[in-house]
Amino acid sequence: xxxxxxxKVKAKIHVTLKPGILDPQGKAIEQALATLGYSSASNxxxxxxxxxxxxxxxxxxxEVEVKAMCEKLLANTIIEEYRxxxx
Amino acid sequence: xxxxxxxKVKAKIHVTLKPGILDPQGKAIEQALATLGYSSASNxxxxxxxxxxxxxxxxxxxEVEVKAMCEKLLANTIIEEYRxxxx
Numbered sequence: 767x768x769x770x771x772x773x774k775v776k777a778k779i780h781v782t783l784k785p786g787i788l789d790p791q792g793k794a795i796e797q798a799l800a801t802l803g804y805s806s807a808s809n810x811x812x813x814x815x816x817x818x819x820x821x822x823x824x825x826x827x828x829e830v831e832v833k834a835m836c837e838k839l840l841a842n843t844i845i846e847e848y849r850x851x852x853x
Numbered sequence: 854x855x856x857x858x859x860x861k862v863k864a865k866i867h868v869t870l871k872p873g874i875l876d877p878q879g880k881a882i883e884q885a886l887a888t889l890g891y892s893s894a895s896n897x898x899x900x901x902x903x904x905x906x907x908x909x910x911x912x913x914x915x916e917v918e919v920k921a922m923c924e925k926l927l928a929n930t931i932i933e934e935y936r937x938x939x940x
Contacts, residue, residue, distance in 0.1 A: 780902055795903070795926070804922055806908040815867055815902035816882070821893040835891055839882070 775820045775828040779850040781841045782813035816840060825852055862907040862915040866937040868928045869900035903927060912939055 783789050792810040799807045822828040832850050841848040870876050879897040886894045909915040919937050928935040 782902065782904075792903075796905075798926055799922055802922075802925055804918060806918065807922065808906045808908065810903065810905040813902040813904070815869065815900040816879075816897065817869075817900070818883075818897040819895045821895065831891060831893065835886060835889075835894065838889055839885055 773823065775822055775825055776853050777816075777818050777820060777828070777832045777850055778853065779816040779818070779832065779836060779840060779848060780813060781816070781836070781846050781848045783811060784845055784847050787845045814840075828852055860910065862909055862912055863940050864903075864905050864907060864915070864919045864937055865940065866903040866905070866919065866923060866927060866935060867900060868903070868923070868933050868935045870898060871932055871934050874932045901927075907939075915939055 789811050791812040795812065796807060796810040799805075799810070820828045820831060822831060829850075829852060832852065836848040836850065837843060876898050878899040882899060883894060883897040886892075886897070907915045907918060909918060916937075916939060919939065923935040923937065924930060
């Protein structure tokens with residue numbers, strides 16, 4: 767993955783709450799699912815999924831850039847963790 | 854993946870806007886990234902990522918249930934598409 771050369775790089779980024787951080791949105795979904803009859807669902811955790819294209823042929827540089835984007839804007843690293851893959 | 858038997862099944866669900874559907878949230882992120890100096894990012898698409906546990910040992914039944922949850926609550930199938938994996 768790292769070191770490849772192409773025209774464009776697509777980044778797929780997951781941003782999720784750190785374990786132990788309360789997830790009210792997930793809880794709301796869990797209750798809504800229970801109301802609909804799906805009471806077997808538990809530990810619902812809600813996160814974000816982003817896809818973006820990078821106009822950067824060098825995957826090493828692209829990775830540095832994506833990491834910086836996550837740190838500075840896409841994730842709140844106090845309560846969230848992120849992971850990404852470049853394709 | 855289908856047909857396995859375990860104690861619990863974890864579902865990982867991605868809900869994304871269908872191609873061609875306008876993504877104002879993605880556009881806002883793209884502009885924010887450009888403001889921060891990351892103007893090489895384009896086609897930013899924002900989606901949702903959910904994880905949940907299912908108290909269902911039969912993965913075939915679990916898959917039916919997750920599909921129904923996506924159709925009825927988690928995704929707006931008019932503008933969104935979903936995919937899931939069970940682990």
